[in-house]
Every structure is written in structure tokens, then in C-alpha cells.
Amino acid sequence: MKFLSLGLMLVSLVSFAHDGGHGSVDEGGKFGGIMSPVVDNAEAGKGPKAKTLFKAELVRAESGKLSLYIFDDKMKLVSLDQFGPEVDANLEVKKKGKFTYFGNFKLTKHGNHFMGNLPKVEFKPFNIDLYLMKDKTKLFSGFSNLD
Numbered sequence: 001m002k003f004l005s006l007g008l009m010l011v012s013l014v015s016f017a018h019d020g021g022h023g024s025v026d027e028g029g030k031f032g033g034i035m036s037p038v039v040d041n042a043e044a045g046k047g048p049k050a051k052t053l054f055k056a057e058l059v060r061a062e063s064g065k066l067s068l069y070i071f072d073d074k075m076k077l078v079s080l081d082q083f084g085p086e087v088d089a090n091l092e093v094k095k096k097g098k099f100t101y102f103g104n105f106k107l108t109k110h111g112n113h114f115m116g117n118l119p120k121v122e123f124k125p126f127n128i129d130l131y132l133m134k135d136k137t138k139l140f141s142g143f144s145n146l147d
Contacts, residue, residue, distance in 0.1 A: 033059030084133035
């Protein structure tokens with residue numbers, strides 16, 4: 001029984017080790033996705049100490065289509081007028097216990113959100129790092145341990 005408890009504890013630690021690595025968001029998504037803070041790219045390495053500028057929700061459809069919604073601190077959708085036309089996305093996959101760069105893709109403005117297609121991912125879990133421009137500031141939002 002002790003081994004089972006210890007095993008479950010270790011699995012939970014590994015599963016959530018990267019969660020909140022770029023800050024944290026308390027609310028759940030409004031569109032059924034997962035949430036992550038949006039921070040100034042210069043502060044991305046500060047982890048939870050980075051100042052959250054916006055909140056992002058990533059929604060993934062079974063077809064592989066991704067939608068990215070940007071919210072203010074009160075969870076109201078933000079107008080994308082001041083954001084660049086595209087979001088650069090870097091994909092990392094876990095191979096042999098280590099995350100490695102897999103490729104990149106783009107999300108483009110589509111009404112009140114950004115939309116794009118997730119490339120076929122053969123290895124799981126994977127991470128998606130998103131880079132977007134607001135005025136002249138490069139912003140970052142990371143989604144980790146996806147499957």
C-alpha cells in the first residue's frame with residue numbers, strides 16, 4: 001500500500017512539475033480550454049514571479065484546430081486591435097524523458113481570437129510556447145504537458 005501511495009504521489013509530482021512555470025491563472029477557461037498567463041517575453045524566465053499582463057485560453061478541437069482567446073485580469077475578452085496579426089507558436093515534444101524542439105506554426109486573427117492548426121504530434125506530452133506582439137512589446141504564454 002505504501003508503494004502504491006508513493007507511486008501515485010510521484011506521478012502527480014511529475015505531471016504537474018511544469019504547471020505554473022510561467023506564472024499562474026486561477027480561473028478556468030470560458031470556452032472549455034486551458035488557461036495560462038500572458039507575460040512580457042523579457043520576464044518569461046521569472047516563472048510565477050513574472051507579472052501577468054493578460055490571461056490566455058487555448059482551446060483545442062478534435063480536428064487539431066487551435067483557438068487562442070486573450071482576456072484581461074477580470075476575464076473579459078480583449079480586443080485584438082492592438083495585437084499583431086499572427087501568433088508564433090513553438091512546439092516541443094517529450095522524447096526519452098526530455099523536451100526537444102519539434103517545429104513551429106502560426107495562429108492568425110479570426111474575429112475575437114487567434115486560430116490555427118496544430119501539426120500532427122506523434123510524441124506526448126508536448127508543450128506549446130506562444131509569442132504575440134502587442135504594439136511593440138513581445139509577449140509570451142506557455143502551455144505545458146499537453147497530450
